[in-house]
Amino acid sequence: MIWSANPIIERMTLVWHNHFATSNAKVASVPLMHQQNELLRRHSIGSFESMLNDMSRDPAMLIWLDGGNNKRRAPNENFARELFELFGLGIGNYTEKDIKESARSFTGWTLRASQFYYDESQHDPKPKTVLGKTGPWTGGDVVRITVEHPACARFIALKILREFAENDPSPQAIDAFATVLRQHKMEIAPSLRTLFQSEYFYHADRLGAVIKSPIQLVVGSLISLRANDESLPNTSVHLANVVRLLGRLGQDVFEPPNVKGWDGGRTWIQSATMLDRIRFVSALVHKSDFGTIPASNAITQSKLSAGNPQASPNRDVANANKVNGVPKSTLDVLSATLLAQPINSAQRKELAGLSGGCSVRVTGIRSCCIRCLHCPSINWLKGVMFDWAFVHRSSEEIHVPLETLQRNSR
Amino acid sequence: MTAQNRRSFNQQLAAASMVSMSGVPPLFLTQALADQKSSKADRTKQPILVMVQMGGGNDGLNTVVPYQHDTYLKARPALKVGSGAALKISGSDLGLHPQLAELHRLYNQGLVGIVQGVGYPNPDRSHFRSMDIWHSANPAGKRFDEGWLGKALKQQLASNTGSQAMPAISLGTEKFPLMLNTSGLPIPNIQNANEYRLDLGVSGSAKTEQADRVRKLSQVANAKVATPAAKDLEFLRSTTTLALDSSTRLEALAGTHPAIIPTADLLSN
Numbered sequence: 001m002i003w004s005a006n007p008i009i010e011r012m013t014l015v016w017h018n019h020f021a022t023s024n025a026k027v028a029s030v031p032l033m034h035q036q037n038e039l040l041r042r043h044s045i046g047s048f049e050s051m052l053n054d055m056s057r058d059p060a061m062l063i064w065l066d067g068g069n070n071k072r073r074a075p076n077e078n079f080a081r082e083l084f085e086l087f088g089l090g091i092g093n094y095t096e097k098d099i100k101e102s103a104r105s106f107t108g109w110t111l112r113a114s115q116f117y118y119d120e121s122q123h124d125p126k127p128k129t130v131l132g133k134t135g136p137w138t139g140g141d142v143v144r145i146t147v148e149h150p151a152c153a154r155f156i157a158l159k160i161l162r163e164f165a166e167n168d169p170s171p172q173a174i175d176a177f178a179t180v181l182r183q184h185k186m187e188i189a190p191s192l193r194t195l196f197q198s199e200y201f202y203h204a205d206r207l208g209a210v211i212k213s214p215i216q217l218v219v220g221s222l223i224s225l226r227a228n229d230e231s232l233p234n235t236s237v238h239l240a241n242v243v244r245l246l247g248r249l250g251q252d253v254f255e256p257p258n259v260k261g262w263d264g265g266r267t268w269i270q271s272a273t274m275l276d277r278i279r280f281v282s283a284l285v286h287k288s289d290f291g292t293i294p295a296s297n298a299i300t301q302s303k304l305s306a307g308n309p310q311a312s313p314n315r316d317v318a319n320a321n322k323v324n325g326v327p328k329s330t331l332d333v334l335s336a337t338l339l340a341q342p343i344n345s346a347q348r349k350e351l352a353g354l355s356g357g358c359s360v361r362v363t364g365i366r367s368c369c370i371r372c373l374h375c376p377s378i379n380w381l382k383g384v385m386f387d388w389a390f391v392h393r394s395s396e397e398i399h400v401p402l403e404t405l406q407r408n409s410r
Numbered sequence: 411m412t413a414q415n416r417r418s419f420n421q422q423l424a425a426a427s428m429v430s431m432s433g434v435p436p437l438f439l440t441q442a443l444a445d446q447k448s449s450k451a452d453r454t455k456q457p458i459l460v461m462v463q464m465g466g467g468n469d470g471l472n473t474v475v476p477y478q479h480d481t482y483l484k485a486r487p488a489l490k491v492g493s494g495a496a497l498k499i500s501g502s503d504l505g506l507h508p509q510l511a512e513l514h515r516l517y518n519q520g521l522v523g524i525v526q527g528v529g530y531p532n533p534d535r536s537h538f539r540s541m542d543i544w545h546s547a548n549p550a551g552k553r554f555d556e557g558w559l560g561k562a563l564k565q566q567l568a569s570n571t572g573s574q575a576m577p578a579i580s581l582g583t584e585k586f587p588l589m590l591n592t593s594g595l596p597i598p599n600i601q602n603a604n605e606y607r608l609d610l611g612v613s614g615s616a617k618t619e620q621a622d623r624v625r626k627l628s629q630v631a632n633a634k635v636a637t638p639a640a641k642d643l644e645f646l647r648s649t650t651t652l653a654l655d656s657s658t659r660l661e662a663l664a665g666t667h668p669a670i671i672p673t674a675d676l677l678s679n
Contacts, residue, residue: 208639270586271598274653279609346630
């Protein structure tokens with residue numbers, strides 16, 4: 001996530017990890033968790049149906065939801081229930097009978113030598129009725145019937161809107177994006193492209209409408225400050241401590257709390273995690289537990305954000321005062337880089353007043369940076385990837401047409 | 411909880427500090443409670459209500475066992491607790507599982523209450539919805555923002571003039587329990603009291619100055635009226651204030667009441 005040249009792939013891989021929330025606490029196999037992670041990455045912006053199909057045969061998932069123990073005479077309903085409740089439809093769109101019949105369709109799905117195996121002798125071949133459709137269904141049929149159900153597109157639409165646009169989208173917004181998903185046959189990339197170019201997405205009401213997850217805060221901040229750019233002098237990330245911090249903030253990757261995944265939104269924020277969030281942002285732009293990030297990185301990043309890919313940390317940092325030829329204060333430049341929302345006049349007074357005007361000397365940049373990072377809006381999602389990840393490095397490799405995105409965002 | 415206890419619960423709540431735990435109960439709390447019992451302990455006379463939430467699976471029928479019922483005996487053909495093994499609850503046809511001997515002893519002293527058959531009509535069998543209903547006591551709920559304990563606390567404090575700066579704390583490694591959720595009450599959650607500190611990377615007057623600025627920056631932040639951001643900002647603001655206040659208070663307590671603050675030794679036990 002921190003170093004990827006394809007941030008949208010990593011971003012969506014994380015979204016799906018939370019959607020198909022599987023924990024190594026039960027799977028207890030790093031190779032199988034890795035295999036599932038590769039599955040999510042492979043399908044991250046592809047067809048949702050293909051992903052769901054492969055996921056129903058994924059070894060880690062078969063262990064996680066007991067799908068590997070689904071016998072003809074003793075169907076296990078765990079996977080079937082979550083397929084409807086958490087992966088495909090959401091509560092209220094299916095019955096207990098649908099779950100039982102669906103579990104029968106998945107009988108025979110099992111593991112051999114830690115990989116998927118179809119044991120025909122354990123499959124129940126009799127007809128089943130799932131979501132109103134009757135036939136001698138297998139697991140693959142159930143996946144198809146699930147994705148065809150109108151509730152599926154709405155369910156996935158809600159999930160994606162909550163990730164990128166707002167925590168509590170209106171039914172109209174969900175319906176609109178569900179229509180987009182259906183038009184694109186549940187293909188993720190073209191649907192995201194439409195979303196990221198929409199007026200809805202850039203509407204003022206969406207500003208600050210998503211609270212950053214720990215990963216968005218931590219990875220986003222590191223990328224915004226170019227901690228991932230090894231070409232910059234004295235710049236490094238201490239990954240082990242970053243991962244430990246994510247756990248304290250409530251987001252242990254590969255160990256979501258349960259099959260529902262992380263709840264997100266306000267549940268990320270409580271007094272203990274707020275203290276840890278403040279500790280983290282205070283330690284950035286220092287040599288700290290989390291790595292070394294010179295303050296000049298922030299200005300370099302700001303130039304890139306302003307569309308100047310030739311920016312180098314060796315240039316006179318005073319140049320940063322000009323953005324697209326318009327002179328701006330360091331404070332303006334930094335807050336535009338780091339925060340989802342421009343600082344207001346009261347905050348400006350608070351930030352600049354105490355620092356004697358926030359000069360552009362490096363110590364000044366550093367304290368300016370820390371002050372911006374202490375603004376509460378640091379907790380709001382800013383960009384579509386991990387903050388401004390998409391404005392640096394090889395943006396042509398990214399699958400979303402960023403030129404359009406940036407143009408529309410003005 | 412017996413009927414008598416239930417009635418006095420609300421009265422006690424008004425005066426009580428409250429502790430709610432989720433996940434693994436930290437050892438220091440057990441220690442703190444033991445200290446409080448000892449005559450030496452210099453403690454306020456106010457009672458503390460401790461609520462322990464143990465999440466996870468439990469076979470209710472084999473915890474409080476209807477050991478004579480045919481339906482039970484049919485439902486648990488292999489795992490049934492027979493009438494010989496069950497720890498009888500006098501005046502009823504129920505017994506406790508033989509592993510619950512300590513609980514049974516406390517029950518006989520009148521220190522344990524049991525509520526049976528808690529549920530909601532037409533359960534949809536979603537674990538998650540069921541837990542949301544359990545925490546909110548709201549079977550008809552579509553959204554679950556407020557927990558029953560938070561709501562009860564808020565009502566009691568509203569009718570009580572001397573409201574406390576920190577009426578309850580939540581301890582444990584899990585996320586903040588929905589049960590305690592309520593808007594407008596400062597309830598911190600603490601995973602490890604030794605690490606519950608404001609750390610700005612500086613000390614002394616610089617720390618005071620920066621902490622003050624963090625507080626002011628959150629106070630003066632604004633957002634477009636009636637947007638999701640405006641509501642979330644209010645929440646971020648109150649949580650920031652709570653984090654700053656409660657960490658300061660806990661740090662001060664560590665100096666004056668070391669007994670209730672866990673040491674590294676206690677926690678590593």
